[in-house]
Amino acid sequence: MSFLEVRDLCLDVGGFELDRIELKAEKGDYLTLIGPTGSGKSLLLETIIGFYGPEKGRIILEGKDITDLPPNMRQISIVYQDHMLFPHMNVFENIAYAIRKKLRDKKQIEAEVKQIAGVLGIGELLHRKPATLSGGEKQRAAIARSLIVRPKLLLLDEPFSALDARTKEKLRKMLKKAIGEYSTTVLHVTHDFEDVWALANRVVVLRKGKVMQSGDPESVFRRPSPDFVAEFLGTNVLKGKVKALEGKLTVIEAEGLEIYSSDPAEPGEEVAVSIRPEEVILARGVMESSARNTLKGKVSGVFKKEHLVVVEMEMGHAEIKVVVTPTSCEMLGLEPGREMYAVFKASNARIIR
Amino acid sequence: MQFLKYPGMKYSWFKKFTVGIALFFTFLLFLSIGTLLFVLSPSEIFSALLSEEMLYSMKLSILTASVSTFSVMCCSIPTAYALSRFSFPGKSIIKTVLGLPMAFPELVMGLALLLLFGQSFLGPALEAVGIKVTFSKLGIIIAQFFVSFPYAVRIIYSTFEDINPRYELVSRSFGYGEFETFRHVTLPMARSGLFASGVITFARCIGAFGAVLVLAGGSYMYTEVLPVTLYLNISYGNLEMAITSGILLMGIAFLAILSFERFEGGRP
Numbered sequence: 001m002s003f004l005e006v007r008d009l010c011l012d013v014g015g016f017e018l019d020r021i022e023l024k025a026e027k028g029d030y031l032t033l034i035g036p037t038g039s040g041k042s043l044l045l046e047t048i049i050g051f052y053g054p055e056k057g058r059i060i061l062e063g064k065d066i067t068d069l070p071p072n073m074r075q076i077s078i079v080y081q082d083h084m085l086f087p088h089m090n091v092f093e094n095i096a097y098a099i100r101k102k103l104r105d106k107k108q109i110e111a112e113v114k115q116i117a118g119v120l121g122i123g124e125l126l127h128r129k130p131a132t133l134s135g136g137e138k139q140r141a142a143i144a145r146s147l148i149v150r151p152k153l154l155l156l157d158e159p160f161s162a163l164d165a166r167t168k169e170k171l172r173k174m175l176k177k178a179i180g181e182y183s184t185t186v187l188h189v190t191h192d193f194e195d196v197w198a199l200a201n202r203v204v205v206l207r208k209g210k211v212m213q214s215g216d217p218e219s220v221f222r223r224p225s226p227d228f229v230a231e232f233l234g235t236n237v238l239k240g241k242v243k244a245l246e247g248k249l250t251v252i253e254a255e256g257l258e259i260y261s262s263d264p265a266e267p268g269e270e271v272a273v274s275i276r277p278e279e280v281i282l283a284r285g286v287m288e289s290s291a292r293n294t295l296k297g298k299v300s301g302v303f304k305k306e307h308l309v310v311v312e313m314e315m316g317h318a319e320i321k322v323v324v325t326p327t328s329c330e331m332l333g334l335e336p337g338r339e340m341y342a343v344f345k346a347s348n349a350r351i352i353r
Numbered sequence: 354m355q356f357l358k359y360p361g362m363k364y365s366w367f368k369k370f371t372v373g374i375a376l377f378f379t380f381l382l383f384l385s386i387g388t389l390l391f392v393l394s395p396s397e398i399f400s401a402l403l404s405e406e407m408l409y410s411m412k413l414s415i416l417t418a419s420v421s422t423f424s425v426m427c428c429s430i431p432t433a434y435a436l437s438r439f440s441f442p443g444k445s446i447i448k449t450v451l452g453l454p455m456a457f458p459e460l461v462m463g464l465a466l467l468l469l470f471g472q473s474f475l476g477p478a479l480e481a482v483g484i485k486v487t488f489s490k491l492g493i494i495i496a497q498f499f500v501s502f503p504y505a506v507r508i509i510y511s512t513f514e515d516i517n518p519r520y521e522l523v524s525r526s527f528g529y530g531e532f533e534t535f536r537h538v539t540l541p542m543a544r545s546g547l548f549a550s551g552v553i554t555f556a557r558c559i560g561a562f563g564a565v566l567v568l569a570g571g572s573y574m575y576t577e578v579l580p581v582t583l584y585l586n587i588s589y590g591n592l593e594m595a596i597t598s599g600i601l602l603m604g605i606a607f608l609a610i611l612s613f614e615r616f617e618g619g620r621p
Contacts, residue, residue, distance in 0.1 A: 046522070070530075072527075076526060077527070084523045086541075088541040088542060099527075101529060
């Protein structure tokens with residue numbers, strides 16, 4: 001039996017719904033739930049913590065059915081995007097409030113608060129009211145407040161989405177460290193892939209209240225199954241038709257391009273092809289290589305993203321995103337208007353249906 | 354919100370019309386208040402203030418209004434919380450009934466209460482255990498209670514509505530029960546709204562007249578609160594007493610509005 005099991009969970013609260021959700025997590029897992037707005041991610045978390053009662057289905061934590069327990073008996077904590085720090089208490093009181101049900105001794109409480117504040121770097125802010133803190137500081141205080149009780153399960157509802165990129169990065173590192181120290185199982189709702197890459201060991205993709213796909217990040221990102229997942233995960237999706245079969249390869253005509261894929265398909269079939277931006281190589285000229293696909297195109301845009309560069313290429317009628325390092329960007333002299341060749345293997349052009 | 358200025362604004366007759374009306378009637382109101390204040394000489398006000406009747410009426414007003422305000426707050430906080438947080442059968446009916454007295458003449462409310470406590474089964478039953486509501490000081494409190502209760506519920510309801518229930522959920526998740534959460538999180542977060550509704554309730558209780566007159570009767574030096582003093586003295590033609598109680602009532606209203614504005618504006 002898994003540490004956390006959500007079985008056949010159904011709930012409709014008007015506008016948001018959960019439709020037969022199945023979820024499993026092992027102790028120590030860091031599970032991210034991704035999906036577009038309105039896919040029922042937050043509703044799922046608030047049902048697990050006990051804010052809503054499901055119409056159908058069970059929630060099992062550590063082998064115990066907690067579906068009908070009130071939230072105060074579940075030992076689950078939650079951190080929201082807008083932190084929900086109590087405005088009438090300062091940071092110390094906020095964090096101490098959480099532990100006061102477990103510890104009576106004032107000295108012990110103070111020691112615990114100091115410890116978690118140290119881990120999250122908010123030791124200097126303990127006497128401040130939440131309204132005087134920056135977004136990142138508030139979120140660290142909220143994380144401290146949730147972790148200090150050593151919950152069985154920590155729920156994070158888009159905790160970083162209101163923060164700027166640098167703060168996010170810093171907070172992710174701190175969160176990772178804190179979670180390691182308090183050895184917590186985490187369910188993290190997000191729409192940011194960086195969260196998935198940096199933190200998670202498992203991903204669940206939700207859409208319209210349904211689980212579309214789940215697995216470890218690597219496999220979900222590499223083998224996006226339904227069309228939606230591929231679109232959502234930011235890969236290049238080209239729509240086309242299978243033209244012919246050449247030996248073991250499938251030739252697809254898609255948006256004015258001829259693409260070789262090693263995935264099987266029937267001639268005449270309408271398909272979509274997914275090409276991950278990081279699996280494309282850019283070259284100045286045609287080169288001899290083992291890669292079957294060499295497509296000519298024009299650079300239409302170059303953007304920095306975190307520590308990488310995203311290059312947008314115009315090819316046929318399509319626009320294809322390619323990710324390169326800043327060094328190769330400089331070496332190749334990439335700038336809008338330049339003609340380049342995009343090279344990728346047939347095995348990296350995945351047919352998705 | 355304000356409109357941007359535009360070139361033709363200077364000649365806008367519509368602007369002149371609306372601003373003119375605003376100025377004219379505010380001026381009239383101001384003038385009437387001023388007359389009330391300056392028609393008597395300070396010595397006349399002073400002697401009326403210190404008369405036995407006025408002192409009695411002041412004391413009774415403050416006493417009854419304090420008791421009513423306290424009981425209104427005790428009842429309206431749970432009522433407003435239930436309406437804001439829980440769904441239960443009959444919720445919309447309760448909301449409608451509570452909204453009714455706002456548009457309902459106070460005098461009719463007094464009559465309804467008089468019939469309830471005087472004619473129906475309730476009056477004799479209460480009297481059997483020694484509680485007399487009609488034409489008594491208790492009647493004043495009951496009348497004040499029912500006049501101000503709906504307003505208090507409305508203000509506190511909107512205060513609770515402004516507090517995100519997720520705060521309460523977070524508190525619950527740390528092991529606190531519903532009542533503990535209410536006491537440690539919801540009440541402190543609602544304190545400015547609660548204060549405001551307390552002030553408004555007190556002002557309404559002091560000023561309640563129609564229902565008090567009908568239910569408690571306006572008898573001289575017995576169930577005589579400030580609005581009743583004003584009314585009785587007008588009918589005797591004793592203007593000094595009437596005007597002085599008017600000034601007192603106005604002063605209380607003014608203080609109430611002042612502290613209401615201060616606390617509503619400066620939310621923590």
